[in-house]
Amino acid sequence: MFIKRDESGQIEQVSREATDECQEFVPPGSPELQNFLSAGTGAENLALSKSDLAFVRVLEDVINVLMDKGVISFTDLPEPAQQKLMERQSLRKRRNSVGLMSDSDDGII
Structure with a gap:
């Protein structure tokens, strides 16, 4: 640089x-x-972090759509990506099975 x-x-x-x-x-x-x-303001960093979290969910949904349509298969993904997807799915299922939060990620209890 x-x-x-x-x-x-x-x-x-x-x-x-x-x-x-x-x-x-x-x-x-x-x-x-x-x-x-x-470096950046606290507000900028917070906004970027929130955006990153939301974008991760978008990517996860895109990957699921591609797999559902047969464009890619789970095993086409690198091992670390497979592990991360399985971890996220497991965490979401656990969170939703408790019934505390909806799957919309809007934070409403």
């Missing part, structure tokens, strides 16, 4: 490729770069 620093030496811009503004190379795993990339 290539970065541009501000007057105080802090990262202020990042690019995957060297540009006129971003000339300094920093390894992708550098703590300084990771801190810059994860």
